[in-house]
Amino acid sequence: MKKSLLLIAIMFALSIALVGCATTGDLEKVQAQGQQTNAKAEQALKEAQDAKAAADTATVKAADAAERAENAAKLAEERARLAEERARLAEEKVKKAEEDAKRVDAAFEKSMKK
Amino acid sequence: MLRSVKPSVAAYSPQCFIILLIVSLMTLHGCARIKQVQVQYGPFPAYPEEKLERHDFFTPAGEDVVGGMAVIRLEKGDTLPDVARHFGLGTNTVTAANPNVDVWAPEAGQRILLPMRFILPDGPRNGIVINLPAMRLFHFKNRGKAVATYPLGIGTEERPTPMGDMHVTKKVTKPTWYVPASIAADHRKKGDILPPQVLPGPDNPLGEYALYLSKPSYLIHGTNKPASIGLRATNGCMRLYPENIKKLYEQAPVGTKVRIVNQPYLAGRADGIIYLEAHMPFDDLPGDPLEDVYEKLATLERKSSGSIDWSKVRKTLAEAIGYPVPVSKVGPGIDLRPADIVEVNHPHRLLGAPVVPELQIGAWYVWVADKKNEIDAVRLAAMVNHQGPPIPARVLARRAGYRVLAGPFRDKTEAADAIKRLRFDLEIEGRLIAPDRKK
Incomplete structure (x- = not known):
C-alpha cells in the first residue's frame, strides 16, 4: 500500500514536476515568440517610419520641385515682363531722343531765318 | 529649285540636263547681280576729293543725269552741314541720303553717302532753273551743253519762294539789306528791334553778292548763315553758299532768264x-x-x-x-552695279567749318547750358557754332555732365550780343561770365 502510495506520490510529483517543466518551456517559447513579434513589430514600425519618412521626403521634394517650378515660371514671367518693360523704356527713350532731335532741328531751322 | 529638277533629269537626255544646268546657272547669276546693286557700301575706288567735280558738268545730248556718287569716312568733330558745304551739297541732300546719321554729332569713322549725281529738271535748258523741292539751282550755259548746279535755301511754308518765269534785273556786290516791314515785325514780336537797314558785313544776311529778280522783292543772294542752305528758312528769297553765289554772280549776266519750278520727282x-x-x-x-x-x-x-x-x-x-x-x-x-561710286579722302579741313578759338584767360564767356549727356552737349555746341555769324562754342566736361560754353569774347558788349542772339534765335537764356580779375 505504502509502496503504491509512494509510487503514486512519486508519479504525482513527477507529473507535477514534468508539468512544471513544460510550463517553463512554454513560457520561454512564448517569451521568445513575444520577443520575435516585438522585433518584427519594431522592424515593421521602423519600416513604416522609414516609408513615411521617405514618403514625407518625397512629398517635400515634390512640393519643393513644384515650388521651384512655380518660382521658375514666375521668374521667367518676371524676366519677360522686365524685358518687355525695358524694351518699352528703350523705345520711349528712342522716341524721346527723336523728338528732342526734331525739336532741336526745328529750333536750329528757326534760328536760320533772317 | 534644284531638288525639283533632279528627279526628272534621269528621265531626260544628257542634252536636256545641260540645258537645265545652264538655265539654273543663269538664274543664280541674275540673283548675284541684284545683290550687288543692293550692297551700296562695298569697297569703292579711291578718288582725291579736291578733284571731285561738284558743280560744273557737260550735258550729253539725250541724257538727263549729271555727276556721280561718292562716299566719305567721317572724322571726329565733323557735322553733316559742314560735309555738305565742302562737297557743294545742301544739308537736306546729305541728311536725306543718310537718314540714320546724327546731323550734329555723327560717329567718327562712319561712312556716309555724298549724292553728287543729279537729274536735270524738265523743261528748256537755258538760263537759271530752280527746282524748289530739290532745293537746287541749275545754270545752263553754252546753249544747254553745260550746266553749273548749286544747292540753295528757299522760302518757308509761311513765306514760300514764288514759282514762275522771271529774269535777273540787277546785280549788286556788297548789297545793303533794307529790312522788310514783315521781318521787322516778326523780330519786334520777340522783343528784337532791327535797324531799318543793315550795311554790308558779317551781320548782313544777303552776304557779298545779290541778283535782283524781275519779281519785286525777290533776290538770289549769298548768306551769313551757310548752314541754312538746304533748308526752308528764307522769306521767299533764294540763298546760296558764299562761294557759289560768287560764281553765279560772275557767270549770270543781267537779263538771264530764271524759271522756278516744282518738280519733286525727276x-x-x-x-x-x-x-x-x-x-x-x-x-x-x-x-x-x-x-x-x-x-x-x-x-x-x-x-x-x-x-x-x-x-x-x-x-x-x-x-x-x-x-x-x-x-x-x-x-x-x-548693269545696275554702282560702278561709278568713288570713295573720297577726308580733307584736312572742311570748307567753312567753324573754328573755335582756344580758351583765353581774361576773356568774357557765356554759359549756354549744362547737359547730362555728352552727345546732347556736342549737338548744342555745334548748333551754336553754326549760327550766322558763328558764335564760338565748346563742350567742357564737368564732374557730373557737360557744359556748353560760348566764347571767348573780347569784351562785355560782344558777350552780351551773343546772349541776345542766343535768346532771339535759339530761345536759350545764356548767362554772362565775367573774366576773373584776381588772376
Whole structure:
C-alpha cells in the first residue's frame, strides 16, 4: 500500500514536476515568440517610419520641385515682363531722343531765318 | 529649285540636263547681280576729293543725269552741314541720303553717302532753273551743253519762294539789306528791334553778292548763315553758299532768264539706264508732280530697249531719298552695279567749318547750358557754332555732365550780343561770365 502510495506520490510529483517543466518551456517559447513579434513589430514600425519618412521626403521634394517650378515660371514671367518693360523704356527713350532731335532741328531751322 | 529638277533629269537626255544646268546657272547669276546693286557700301575706288567735280558738268545730248556718287569716312568733330558745304551739297541732300546719321554729332569713322549725281529738271535748258523741292539751282550755259548746279535755301511754308518765269534785273556786290516791314515785325514780336537797314558785313544776311529778280522783292543772294542752305528758312528769297553765289554772280549776266519750278520727282536716262530721283514734295506748291513723273517714265520706257521695274519706282517715290536711283529692270546689257561710286579722302579741313578759338584767360564767356549727356552737349555746341555769324562754342566736361560754353569774347558788349542772339534765335537764356580779375 505504502509502496503504491509512494509510487503514486512519486508519479504525482513527477507529473507535477514534468508539468512544471513544460510550463517553463512554454513560457520561454512564448517569451521568445513575444520577443520575435516585438522585433518584427519594431522592424515593421521602423519600416513604416522609414516609408513615411521617405514618403514625407518625397512629398517635400515634390512640393519643393513644384515650388521651384512655380518660382521658375514666375521668374521667367518676371524676366519677360522686365524685358518687355525695358524694351518699352528703350523705345520711349528712342522716341524721346527723336523728338528732342526734331525739336532741336526745328529750333536750329528757326534760328536760320533772317 | 534644284531638288525639283533632279528627279526628272534621269528621265531626260544628257542634252536636256545641260540645258537645265545652264538655265539654273543663269538664274543664280541674275540673283548675284541684284545683290550687288543692293550692297551700296562695298569697297569703292579711291578718288582725291579736291578733284571731285561738284558743280560744273557737260550735258550729253539725250541724257538727263549729271555727276556721280561718292562716299566719305567721317572724322571726329565733323557735322553733316559742314560735309555738305565742302562737297557743294545742301544739308537736306546729305541728311536725306543718310537718314540714320546724327546731323550734329555723327560717329567718327562712319561712312556716309555724298549724292553728287543729279537729274536735270524738265523743261528748256537755258538760263537759271530752280527746282524748289530739290532745293537746287541749275545754270545752263553754252546753249544747254553745260550746266553749273548749286544747292540753295528757299522760302518757308509761311513765306514760300514764288514759282514762275522771271529774269535777273540787277546785280549788286556788297548789297545793303533794307529790312522788310514783315521781318521787322516778326523780330519786334520777340522783343528784337532791327535797324531799318543793315550795311554790308558779317551781320548782313544777303552776304557779298545779290541778283535782283524781275519779281519785286525777290533776290538770289549769298548768306551769313551757310548752314541754312538746304533748308526752308528764307522769306521767299533764294540763298546760296558764299562761294557759289560768287560764281553765279560772275557767270549770270543781267537779263538771264530764271524759271522756278516744282518738280519733286525727276526721271532721266544715262548710259541706257533709267533713273528716278524723288524728293519730299511740298504740299503747299501747286501741280500734280506724281502724274507728271509717271508720264515721263512711261515715255522713257517706250523710247528705251529695256523696261522699268515699277515696284522699284513705287519704293523710290515713297522713300524720297533725294538722289537718282536706277529703276530699269535688270536684263541683258543692263548693269545696275554702282560702278561709278568713288570713295573720297577726308580733307584736312572742311570748307567753312567753324573754328573755335582756344580758351583765353581774361576773356568774357557765356554759359549756354549744362547737359547730362555728352552727345546732347556736342549737338548744342555745334548748333551754336553754326549760327550766322558763328558764335564760338565748346563742350567742357564737368564732374557730373557737360557744359556748353560760348566764347571767348573780347569784351562785355560782344558777350552780351551773343546772349541776345542766343535768346532771339535759339530761345536759350545764356548767362554772362565775367573774366576773373584776381588772376
